[in-house]
Amino acid sequence: MKFPPIHKAARLIKPRRPMVDLAHPARSPLGSSVVNCAVYARGRRQSGRCTAAEAVAEVRKLGGDAFVWIGLYQPQEAELAEIAEEFGLHPLTVMDAVEPSRRAKIDRYDEALVSVVKTVRYVEHSELTADSEVVDTGEIMTIAGKDFVITVRHGGHGSLGPLREELEHDPERLALGPVSVLHAVADRAVETYLQVCDDLQEDVDTVEESVFADHRGRSADAAQIHQLKRELLEFKRAVTPLLRPLQQLADDPPPLLPHPLRRYVRHTAGRLARVCEHVSGFDALTDSILQANLAQVSVAQNEDMRKITSWAAILAVPTMVCGVYGMNFDHMPELRWTYGYPLILGVIAVTCFFMHRGFRRNGWL
Structure with missing residues (x-):
């Protein structure tokens, strides 16, 4: 089925990107956003390098289970419109x-079956700070049809070159058709999620140990915990929305999904469910850590206030006595006695001693 001209729909996209030289050799080996373009028949890559139009013509000539795999990296509107019209893609795609x-x-x-998978990369850091970047996200869109599959990558990581090589060493898997590439992309992304979970576990454990290492709760900064929680939220937004569509794909497979792949899709959905459980656990744990940190800070502040209050009460005794004798009345108790001055100092010292002792027994000092 052919849809209306794609270039008209593409022009509606806002904001527009600045035009670049599509033939610049640094963009890709093919001098454009097309990173790789190859024809596969019976799961094996056909020799020779060709353009997208030439690949489509060859696939239609071979027929059967042959398909073309076009890999794009941040394509321009004009490039994608030309490819989309060749395959009759929907304008929304x-x-x-x-x-x-x-x-x-x-x-x-x-x-056509279209998947959008978020790629996630763990950003190495020596120490978690209030502005540390923990995870970096990108995106891979996979469009699988009867005799074609198009992968569109956004972001500086998540290269599909190693995945393509891995699949080319497994012809039986590629022979299952274009949807096998769609599943491979999703499965590789989920595998990366699991690795990121392991790295995030270390960060969460480090923050947790930092909070409970000091009973005063001042070794961990609340801003650091909040930054870790923000990064976990970004990771959660990247991975959790894919779970339900992947499960629906396994439970209600379309005709494009070969029967042998359905079990693998279900397995990938199960692994993704495990990732979502880890993310939910991290989210709940960081909430508890943040609350514990705030509670410990509050307890520490209360301890400081009790100490300040205790010393203020102790110092109030000499202040009161000195205030009384500083009023300069003629008829003051023991005012004319030789030992009056040492006696008053002794009373002050004994009173302060017993007050200090009482506060220490009660845990205020």
Whole structure:
């Protein structure tokens, strides 16, 4: 089915990116956003390098289970529009491919299956600070049809080169068709999520130990805990929206999804569910850590206030006595007695001693 011209829909996308030289050799080996383009027949890559149009012509010539895999990296509107018209893609798919989506998803457009998978990279850091970046996210859109699969990557990580090589060493898997690439992309992303979870576990454990290492609760900064929670929230937004569509794909598979792949999709959904459980656990744990930190700070402040109050009460005794004798009346008790001055000092010292002792017994000092 052919949709209206794609370039008209693509022009509606806002904001526009500045035009760049599509033939610049630094963009990709093919001199454009097309990073790789290859034809596969019976799961094996056909020799030779070709353009997208040439690959489509060869696939239609071979027929059968042959398909073309086109890899794009941050394509321009004009480039994607040309490819989209060649395969008859829906205009909404083109709009999502040009600008990164905000949520992971899996959509069905007539004879095409479209998935948006968020890529996540753990950012190494020597110490967690109030402005540390813990996770960095990108995106891979995969459009799988009957005889084609198009991958569109956004972000500085998540290269599909190693995945393509891995699949090319497994012809039986590629022979299952374009949807096998869609599943491989999702499965590799979920595998990365699990690795990021392990790294995040170390950060959460470090913060937890820092909070409870000192009974006064001042070794951990609340701003650091809050920053870790923000990064965990970004990770959660990247991974959790994909779980429900992936489970629906396994429970209600479309005709494009071969039967042998359904079990693998279900396995990937199970691994993603485990990731979501870890993320939810991290979120709840950081909430508890933050609350414990704030509670410990509050307790420490109360201890300081009790100490200040205790010393203020002790110092009130000599202040009161000196205030009384500083009124300069003629008829003051023991005013003319030789030992009056030492006696008053002794009374002050004994009173302060017993007050200090009482406060220490009560835990105020």
